[in-house]
Amino acid sequence: MKFLKEIPSPSKKEQIILTAMNLFSEQGFDATPMPKLAEIAGVGTGTIYRYFPSKEILLNEIYRLYKLKVEEYVLADFDKNKSVEKKFKYLCNRWIDISIQDPKLFSFLELQNYFPYLDEDSLRIEENFMKVIVKFIKDGQKENKLVNGDPILIFGMVTGAITKVFKTKLIWTEISIKSCVDLCWKMVSKN
Amino acid sequence: MKFLKEIPSPSKKEQIILTAMNLFSEQGFDATPMPKLAEIAGVGTGTIYRYFPSKEILLNEIYRLYKLKVEEYVLADFDKNKSVEKKFKYLCNRWIDISIQDPKLFSFLELQNYFPYLDEDSLRIEENFMKVIVKFIKDGQKENKLVNGDPILIFGMVTGAITKVFKTKLIWTEISIKSCVDLCWKMVSKN
Amino acid sequence: MKFLKEIPSPSKKEQIILTAMNLFSEQGFDATPMPKLAEIAGVGTGTIYRYFPSKEILLNEIYRLYKLKVEEYVLADFDKNKSVEKKFKYLCNRWIDISIQDPKLFSFLELQNYFPYLDEDSLRIEENFMKVIVKFIKDGQKENKLVNGDPILIFGMVTGAITKVFKTKLIWTEISIKSCVDLCWKMVSKN
Amino acid sequence: MKFLKEIPSPSKKEQIILTAMNLFSEQGFDATPMPKLAEIAGVGTGTIYRYFPSKEILLNEIYRLYKLKVEEYVLADFDKNKSVEKKFKYLCNRWIDISIQDPKLFSFLELQNYFPYLDEDSLRIEENFMKVIVKFIKDGQKENKLVNGDPILIFGMVTGAITKVFKTKLIWTEISIKSCVDLCWKMVSKN
DNA sequence: CATGAATGAGCTTTCATTCAT
DNA sequence: CATGAATGAAAGCTCATTCAT
Numbered sequence A, B, C, D: 001m002k003f004l005k006e007i008p009s010p011s012k013k014e015q016i017i018l019t020a021m022n023l024f025s026e027q028g029f030d031a032t033p034m035p036k037l038a039e040i041a042g043v044g045t046g047t048i049y050r051y052f053p054s055k056e057i058l059l060n061e062i063y064r065l066y067k068l069k070v071e072e073y074v075l076a077d078f079d080k081n082k083s084v085e086k087k088f089k090y091l092c093n094r095w096i097d098i099s100i101q102d103p104k105l106f107s108f109l110e111l112q113n114y115f116p117y118l119d120e121d122s123l124r125i126e127e128n129f130m131k132v133i134v135k136f137i138k139d140g141q142k143e144n145k146l147v148n149g150d151p152i153l154i155f156g157m158v159t160g161a162i163t164k165v166f167k168t169k170l171i172w173t174e175i176s177i178k179s180c181v182d183l184c185w186k187m188v189s190k191n
Numbered sequence E: 001c002a003t004g005a006a007t008g009a010g011c012t013t014t015c016a017t018t019c020a021t
Numbered sequence F: 001c002a003t004g005a006a007t008g009a010a011a012g013c014t015c016a017t018t019c020a021t
Helices: A012-027 A034-041 A045-051 A055-075 A084-101 A103-111 A120-124 A127-142 A151-167 A174-188 B012-027 B034-041 B045-051 B055-075 B084-101 B103-111 B120-124 B127-142 B151-167 B174-188 C012-027 C034-041 C045-051 C055-075 C084-101 C103-111 C120-124 C127-142 C151-167 C174-188 D012-027 D034-041 D045-051 D055-075 D084-101 D103-111 D120-124 D127-142 D151-167 D174-188
Strands: none
Touching: A012 A034, A012 A045, A012 A055, A012 A103, A034 A045, A055 A084, A055 A103, A055 A120, A055 A127, A084 A103, A084 A127, A084 A151, A084 A174, A103 A151, A127 A151, A151 A174, A151 B151, A151 B174, A174 B151, A174 B174, B012 B034, B012 B045, B012 B055, B012 B103, B034 B045, B055 B084, B055 B103, B055 B120, B055 B127, B084 B103, B084 B127, B084 B151, B084 B174, B103 B151, B127 B151, B151 B174, C012 C034, C012 C045, C012 C055, C012 C103, C034 C045, C055 C084, C055 C103, C055 C120, C055 C127, C084 C103, C084 C127, C084 C151, C084 C174, C103 C151, C127 C151, C151 C174, C151 D151, C151 D174, C174 D151, C174 D174, D012 D034, D012 D045, D012 D055, D012 D103, D034 D045, D055 D084, D055 D103, D055 D120, D055 D127, D084 D103, D084 D127, D084 D151, D084 D174, D103 D151, D127 D151, D151 D174
């Protein structure tokens, strides 16, 4: 039927990205064959290669894409006028939010069973985000609200702590979230 | 294995274990072919299979072996008569020690790019160690020296924080170690 | 497959089946490596696994496929109105026909150097064919044309006898065929 | 203890031969690894190679050894003074005897899942035995007791028939033995 | 003579990638 | 653009054979 154009299904590329992220997260990068990925994504195997030259590039592109999205989400509506404590806890809660709303995504970004396959660009993707964070921490230190010390070390310890709680699969409850955020704040706050 | 002296001059099996741990840590589990592992270990491919029925079993046996050795090391010379703070900081320092003396081992045990391949026994291997830790934390809580809250959550946050610092590859200096341990203590101590 | 016309011009799958049957028959199942089989079949090694999940399944599928085709061939044009003797000799001749026209196939189906690898389905594949044969023998016994006794034993002795003649590699001549069939008839006929 | 000579266990070579025959028969030639064979035989792996230069040679030597033993057994106490019928039936019964007394041996010698590995000598091993059989048949034909025709073909059909009955695993009963032998006699006798 | 730890060639199987349609 | 059948390099693993003890 020539006069009826095929309605293109909602972006094959997006299907691939979403499926790949989920499978890489669930089963691991190496344990996810491209043909299987294609099948579940509902596309032909060859189609993946139209968008991504190789499996490794696919991984890295997805990683960077989601990493940026998550960073954007964490910083969104970041009200600069609030107190350092409020701002810090806001950041923590946003971070935890993701692991609640999309555990696969969080696990994909943080657990990184594919770590040896990340390229230089991917390893550097956090840099801009870190600048904002470092500025926030330095400002807090100047205001005498945050402990002194290397901001990157401080920030790493916070995210490391939260991620580990996620990995041990304690189910997040209102109480455990509060508990976790409070401990983080306790760690980094002056006094 | 620099900090573990009890391993005698390397037999074939020990060569395999040591080499496998290093390669799995460096390149990842899937990216390490058995023949390559065999070659670097200085044994024939078939020899590995005399000692380990499969690659996955090799991984799990190594994991459990080192996990236990490290736990033993962390708890060694744990002086029960010292203050809670001293004991806590001792544990942290022992933990960091390993990552300094044997970064490959620490990375192997903590980064776990092979996570999906760990079996039930491996996932349960920490249980005894955790009992000691949980007791230590509960005692500290009773003494009013440690914050209240789930001991497993608290312990996870500490190790998660330290591991993340290691992963960002900040070189450990006397200052950064002290800084890190102090922050951990700050997080968990009452007042 | 000379005597079976219904197989169309060889697709990849059919190439694999035909080649495998010939090689398994000639050299034995274990002595036929998959890459060699693939090469002779003119396909890539992986292609075999698109159609058959494993070497053992390949064997069993081929076995059942040909077993059924041969049984069909043996029973084809089986004229029920003829005398028991005519019918019996017709069956024997059809059976011998195959070993003349396609010795590899006959050897594959009857010599079974791969016997330990046949699965339950394969071992049961003859059942329907045997029902027809058993009925034929029982009818012959009722008509007092065939000797009494277990029809399966009787039938087994006939095919066993013929197969053994084939295996000793006496070249079939018109005389030896007649001789063989006559002896079989002599064995099973009443008087 | 130098003055006490080790009592040699009852012939390691015989242990190997017996075990190999059983395993080759049960599981197939290729499916029987030499180390497993050695273990079950209660000898070292290397010991097998003191007696047999290779697995294939082991197979062929065992084959010939038992083939000759069986032939000897079949012909033993063969009373030349009896009638052709008696003598023929005696041979058949001796043959069946073996499959009853030692099914593994019979299966090893007759089913031959290892057929492609038999060497020329093994294929020729029956020759002397066949000479006796051929003479017996020719004599019987001269006496007008046995049907005319190639003696080798006739003999093959008899053994083929009996072997097939064994393979279908109909349990031998006095009745089925008699039935089987009678049919064989019916086939070959000049009535 | 006997051993069995060690070997590595060679097996079955998988899967990232290609390309004719 | 999209496909998926086809590929073959390379993986995990086995086992006939050797040789130091």
